[in-house]
Amino acid sequence: DQQVKQNSPSLSVQEGRISILNCDYTNSMFDYFLWYKKYPAEGPTFLISISSIKDKNEDGRFTVFLNKSAKHLSLHIVPSQPGDSAVYFCAASEASGNTPLVFGKGTRLSVIA
């Protein structure tokens, strides 16, 4: 049973427009959420995170929104750039941070120039 779901395997966006990547979770014990970005043949790199005490966290062009009641989070990239083309993984962890991160299956974002 998948606890972290990314239902869109791929997304195509034009350069300069907004990219919205979605993630849903089922485990109510999750209270810290992260987004990782992965290029082919490389390890994932941390992008942005959010704690459950917040509903929004912003870092430059990247904003993560959290809706706890809906168990849903989203990553917004504005404006999208060709270099943003990668696979984006949503991950979640429980309060203690001592249990392994649970990852979604990823969404492949293609930003078209």
Place this chain on the structure above:
Amino acid sequence: SQTIHQWPATLVQPVGSPLSLECTVEGTSNPNLYWYRQAAGRGLQLLFYSVGIGQISSEVPQNLSASRPQDRQFILSSKKLLLSDSGFYLCACSTGGHGYTFGSGTRLTVV
């Protein structure tokens, strides 16, 4: 900040052959260590994690095993590879917080 060294970058092995992938960590001590596999359509699947020397937790039953002989060394092994073991293997570490640092990965192709 911690750095993870993972090798080899690519590996082609015949079915039935053994496997040993090594991961070492620099820049921290007593990290939590993880092995993940990215297979087509499966996302990042946790295989093993370790909170200390000799302590291994297995998440997915399979013909792989892991060992942690030293604080900053994590090894993924198999006695006999299967075709289904093909994938991209990632080592990761954390120091008790929520974020992970990942290695650059090993692309394993079993033929």
